[in-house]
Amino acid sequence: MKVLVLDDVELNNVLMAEALKGVPECTPVAFTSPDKALAYLTESAAEVGVAMVDFEMPRMNGIEFIRAARKLDGFAHVPVVMVTSSDQRSLRREALEAGATDFVGKPFDPVEIRARVGNLLALNQARVSEADRAAWLSREVAAAVAVIEARERELVERLVRAIEHRDTDTGEHVWRVAQYAKLMAEELGCEPDWCRQLGLASTMHDIGKIAVPDSILLKQGPLTPEERVLISRHAERGYEILKESSSDLIRLAADIAVSHHERWDGGGYPNGLARTDIPLAGRIVAVADVFDALTSDRPYKKAWPVRTARQYLVENAGTQFDPACVDAFLASWPKVLRIAAHEAPPRAA
Known part of the structure; x- marks a missing residue:
């Protein structure tokens, strides 16, 4: 599963990618531009299991990015972790309202990063599996209903044929x-x-x-x-x-x-x-x-x-x-x- 990493400072992206190496089946995809990250999500949101988003970025901050990303197909329920050095309650509240799932402070602890991302990836995978199961059940129910309806139509036709005689x-x-x-x-x-x-x-x-x-x-x-x-x-x-x-x-x-x-x-x-x-x-x-x-x-x-x-x-x-x-x-x-x-x-x- 891919983890989107967004920070306008390239070094921070490198450090985050390094910290994520210990997470099983995790492939970091890093961006320094929010616009490019959004373009990637537009095409590949289904491949992303977690997003790590910096708050302080020029032109579009982390909260604005989250609001834009949540509108994209397939990204509404993907966990998003905001990485910020700020501990202001108002900022965190605004981020939660925009769709943030969790927060990590700067400078971040690689052990904490691995633990949080690993847990969130597992949570997201469970959500996806449940959605797949629900879709499968829906198809099975639809197929069963179709069989019942076909039998009902046959019953109706045979009753009408009885009158036709x-x-x-x-x-x-x-x-x-x-x-x-x-x-x-x-x-x-x-x-x-x-x-x-x-x-x-x-x-x-x-x-x-x-x-x-x-x-x-x-x-x-x-x-x-x-x-x-x-x-x-x-x-x-x-x-x-x-x-x-x-x-x-x-x-x-x-x-x-x-x-x-x-x-x-x-x-x-x-x-x-x-x-x-x-x-x-x-x-x-x-x-x-x-x-x-x-x-x-x-x-x-x-x-x-x-x-x-x-x-x-x-x-x-x-x-x-x-x-x-x-x-x-x-x-x-x-x-x-x-x-x-x-x-x-x-x-x-």
């Missing part, structure tokens, strides 16, 4: 709903990780339809009041399927499943929630789900033109939909049109 339009529908939901969440300023989770969780918003009979799910024409009651139960059934999971993603999907048919004015189902009592994820997916349903062919209706569906959202903002979610949807309109014009991308086998 009941309704051939579902695959395209859930893909578009996911894209719309992410757009709105991003426009609302939600955290990027949450936006991604929302997009994936939203694909399970109709998971409860797996319990709806084909005679109702695929019926040509309007539903009877009794059939509407039966199909409306898919929100609660979806929640029952997904609730109480240990996965944040699945719990988010459960919230969406049970709340995406609630209305801003309290007239929705299954719980009659209103305004912000409805989870944000449910309020977002409500807009995405209705817009895509309106602009898609269904067994009971033909697709609406996108501008007609847009007008429906505008007219029902503040009653059926959260106005902020509608505003976020419309703010992303060019992207909405691109999504609406494309089917879901092909799924990997």
